[in-house]
Amino acid sequence: MKFEWLKDKKLVGLGPMDGVTDSPMRQLARHHGADFTSTEMISADGLVRKSKTIFKRLNFKKRERPIVAQIFGKDPQIMGEAAKMLEHDFKFDAIDVNAACPAKTVITSGHGGALLKNPGLLCSILDVVRHNTTLPVSLKTRCGYKDSSEIIKLAPKLEKTGINAIIVHGRTVLQKFQNSADKTIFNRLKSEISVPLIATGDIMNQNDIADLFAHHKVDGVLVARGALGNPWIFEGLDIIKNNPKLFLEKNQSKNLIQKIGVQEFKETVIKHLDLSIDYYGNEELACTLFRKHLLWYLGRIPGSKLLKVKASIVKSRKQVEKILQFVNC
Ligand SMILES: Cc1cc2nc3c(=O)[nH]c(=O)nc-3n(C[C@H](O)[C@H](O)[C@H](O)COP(=O)(O)O)c2cc1C
The missing domain is CATH 3.20.20.70 (Aldolase class I)
Structure with a gap:
């Protein structure tokens, strides 16, 4: 339309x-x-x-x-x-x-x-x-x-x-x-x-x-x-x-996680990353470009200071998944 x-x-x-x-x-x-x-x-x-x-x-x-x-x-x-x-x-x-x-x-x-x-x-x-x-x-x-x-x-x-x-x-x-x-x-x-x-x-x-x-x-x-x-x-x-x-x-x-739930939060972060990998056609490049987004996502939840340090150097989807395992508040 x-x-x-x-x-x-x-x-x-x-x-x-x-x-x-x-x-x-x-x-x-x-x-x-x-x-x-x-x-x-x-x-x-x-x-x-x-x-x-x-x-x-x-x-x-x-x-x-x-x-x-x-x-x-x-x-x-x-x-x-x-x-x-x-x-x-x-x-x-x-x-x-x-x-x-x-x-x-x-x-x-x-x-x-x-x-x-x-x-x-x-x-x-x-x-x-x-x-x-x-x-x-x-x-x-x-x-x-x-x-x-x-x-x-x-x-x-x-x-x-x-x-x-x-x-x-x-x-x-x-x-x-x-x-x-x-x-x-x-x-x-x-x-x-x-x-x-x-x-x-x-x-x-x-x-x-x-x-x-x-x-x-x-x-x-x-x-x-x-x-x-x-x-x-x-x-x-x-x-x-x-x-x-x-x-x-x-x-x-309410804080964001209380509002949407932890599962939705994690699934959306991974979805965003997968869209980036698909668009840029290279996992390491996509993860590097995605770091800022990951930091913004983590910045929306309380107590994420240490996770953000790890997020700032991610190079693979696996590393992102590992960080998200610690999101559970
Ligand atoms: C990182 C960043 C990049 C931006 N790039 C553009 C841009 O390319 N073109 C534009 O018109 N405004 C740009 N803006 C301004 C935003 O579109 C928006 O008008 C501005 O941030 C005010 O809205 P906000 O206070 O709700 O963020 C940018 C803002 C930020 C934070």
Whole structure:
């Protein structure tokens, strides 16, 4: 089915995370109920140059759909070419333009969050991308470069380019990940735009998702760090979408293992690892790449300090299984 950003649809998906949201993680997120998934950010320049590494990163399985491809770049024509390729050669379901990334290398070269300092260029990029694809186009940005209310003034101009949704992180680019995300921005922004508004920033558990739907005027939510070692964050979302206030009233805070059970925890970790071995086609490479995920999973359970030391050097599926034998609280 065709993917669309729709108002009031309350879509909750896996957000883009560089070096993290690879195919195995996306498959697992969809399996546990995410409404959509996102790629890691992809360089439009590299894509148009047909970089082998980037082509590899763009592989995805049917079960990851709907899947949003995120691109970054600063040349409107190249961004337009990249959008065409993502639609016709790679068959993605939607395209997201990154004007959010605060990483030093990205900013100093004028990409990602730096585009907020050049709204004219950002609008040209969105305009060209919009005209080069029939897919839904979204913009992922921060609430400002320096000041958290910049987006209120800017959003109506951005919307005029014909984009289909705006995804906003309630921190400025200069803040990077410091302080807490400003969620008060959403209600103010909502009255300035007519496209769906998707929220991101400090959404660490299901209560945070429910709180956004209950108290902030957002049409969807992008989960990022809250999904690290926690695909269960996407489970049972219908209850949250239908009655977020009731969910908040009834929810009892339990630790993760108490909530899902030790068996489910272990099976999911192994499933994630097996998806990685299948995707990367080499057990040792997959285990090395999986270490960070294993650390995130173990970080979700109490008393895992010693297990994490072992997890940081795993090289085989057997070693992962051995570590999981000690998880039983
Ligand atoms: C490790 C990591 C990598 C990220 N990579 C990207 C990226 O490639 N593109 C992007 O737009 N945002 C990226 N983000 C930002 C997230 O998508 C999200 O907007 C941000 O983390 C705020 O949400 P959270 O506080 O709920 O994690 C990344 C975040 C993290 C933690």
